[in-house]
Amino acid sequence: MSSSTSYDLVFLGAGCASLSLLVRLANAGYLSDKKVLVYERSAKTLNDRTWCFWEKGEGYFEEVVHHTWDTVGFYSQEFSSDLSLAPYRYKMIRGIDFYRYCMGVLEKFPQVEFRYEEVSSLDSIKQLAPIVFSSLYDPADKDPKATHLLQHFKGRVVETAQDFFDPGKATLMDFRVDQGHGTTFAYVLPLTTRKALVEYTLFTDRLLTTEQYDQGLDEYMDRFLKIGSHKVIEEEFGVIPMTGQSFPFYRNGMYQIGTAGGQTKASSGYTFQFIQKRSDLIAQALLSGKSLQDLPTDAARFMFYDRVLLDVLAKGYWPGDRVFSRLFARNPVQRVFAFLDNESALGEELKLIASLPTLPFMRAAMGVIFN
Numbered sequence: 315m316s317s318s319t320s321y322d323l324v325f326l327g328a329g330c331a332s333l334s335l336l337v338r339l340a341n342a343g344y345l346s347d348k349k350v351l352v353y354e355r356s357a358k359t360l361n362d363r364t365w366c367f368w369e370k371g372e373g374y375f376e377e378v379v380h381h382t383w384d385t386v387g388f389y390s391q392e393f394s395s396d397l398s399l400a401p402y403r404y405k406m407i408r409g410i411d412f413y414r415y416c417m418g419v420l421e422k423f424p425q426v427e428f429r430y431e432e433v434s435s436l437d438s439i440k441q442l443a444p445i446v447f448s449s450l451y452d453p454a455d456k457d458p459k460a461t462h463l464l465q466h467f468k469g470r471v472v473e474t475a476q477d478f479f480d481p482g483k484a485t486l487m488d489f490r491v492d493q494g495h496g497t498t499f500a501y502v503l504p505l506t507t508r509k510a511l512v513e514y515t516l517f518t519d520r521l522l523t524t525e526q527y528d529q530g531l532d533e534y535m536d537r538f539l540k541i542g543s544h545k546v547i548e549e550e551f552g553v554i555p556m557t558g559q560s561f562p563f564y565r566n567g568m569y570q571i572g573t574a575g576g577q578t579k580a581s582s583g584y585t586f587q588f589i590q591k592r593s594d595l596i597a598q599a600l601l602s603g604k605s606l607q608d609l610p611t612d613a614a615r616f617m618f619y620d621r622v623l624l625d626v627l628a629k630g631y632w633p634g635d636r637v638f639s640r641l642f643a644r645n646p647v648q649r650v651f652a653f654l655d656n657e658s659a660l661g662e663e664l665k666l667i668a669s670l671p672t673l674p675f676m677r678a679a680m681g682v683i684f685n
């Protein structure tokens with residue numbers, strides 16, 4: 315610890331990104347001789363979100379995985395199929411299980427101090443430690459030149475009186491719902507034969523009213539799921555930014571992590587696995603005494619693809635339901651997943667690109683290049 319500062323590390327926010335990194339550092343022994351301060355505005359005692367993601371084999375937080383699926387369904391007017399995911403599995407982690415697990419690891423380290431208060435002034439906080447990680451994302455801090463969409467969704471955990479669901483198969487995307495608001499789909503994550511999380515999701519530039527989300531969910535459950543009588547046990551609502559803007563890792567004298575650090579995939583909203591990969595890299599750098607400034611980043615072409623796809627959706631060059639239908643109809647799901655993970659090889663990406671219509675994507679690509 316430097317003599318002018320009181321802590322070795324400060325974390326702003328104790329959500330997915332901060333806890334993913336802190337737990338890695340704790341488990342690797344890095345925190346044993348460190349003083350750490352964590353600011354968080356709300357005690358993480360609620361199941362405020364559910365994370366889903368695909369993964370090969372076991373991940374760092376395997377212990378708290380709530381459910382996995384080996385098969386997912388994709389449905390649209392153009393293409394409907396069950397997709398076998400091996401070697402991937404689609405996984406679900408409940409927010410509350412993740413928070414409890416992480417806090418359980420961290421409570422063994424009394425030198426990690428949690429301050430439950432709203433962070434408002436950053437200047438004094440930045441003086442507290444030589445390294446400050448911030449996961450505070452400000453949705454108003456927008457680059458006006460970049461394209462912005464919102465992924466917004468309302469979900470219900472529902473329970474039926476009779477066996478209804480197949481807990482071995484999830485619905486990844488169901489685009490048969492009305493597309494009048496823009497790119498809209500539902501997904502279904504069965505947990506038992508009688509219980510599932512059903513979500514109604516949109517990629518558009520503005521939120522709906524509460525009634526509109528409810529109407530979308532009701533319609534989906536009546537017309538396509540045909541669920542019949544059921545109880546609603548829990549509800550969730552969320553908004554994830556989908557943006558082509560750049561998020562520098564080091565900004566305002568702090569290292570930005572999580573959504574604030576650009577870990578939300580612009581074209582899909584998936585974030586959890588990007589946070590895990592980034593947390594691994596940051597932890598390895600700290601453990602080996604390497605500079606955080608030199609962390610490897612994903613190839614720039616992935617950001618370009620994201621921006622193009624985002625522009626196609628945001629500017630309406632081609633309907634989102636058709637874009638995703640083409641991707642899943644003309645490519646193995648494993649290729650699509652690797653691509654969405656920024657882990658595909660160029661040859662595979664060319665095959666994906668070839669499966670999409672040339673004109674709308676060329677138009678978007680030109681816009682991205684000349685912007």
Ligand SMILES: Cc1cc2nc3c(=O)[nH]c(=O)nc-3n(C[C@H](O)[C@H](O)[C@H](O)COP(=O)(O)OP(=O)(O)OC[C@H]3O[C@@H](n4cnc5c(N)ncnc54)[C@H](O)[C@@H]3O)c2cc1C
Binds near residue numbers: 433450550552585
């Ligand atoms: C409902 C929901 C569902 C999601 N589902 C998925 C999914 O299925 N798959 C996926 O990959 N991604 C998903 N995401 C996106 C992403 O994974 C999550 O948003 C993830 O939590 C981002 O991690 P983070 O650490 O950046 O932000 P957060 O987890 O939100 O952590 C930020 C923390 O900072 C605290 N904070 C914010 N401002 C202040 C302040 N001024 N002072 C003090 N504390 C503050 C917050 O309370 C919060 O605890 C979802 C997001 C939401 C909202």
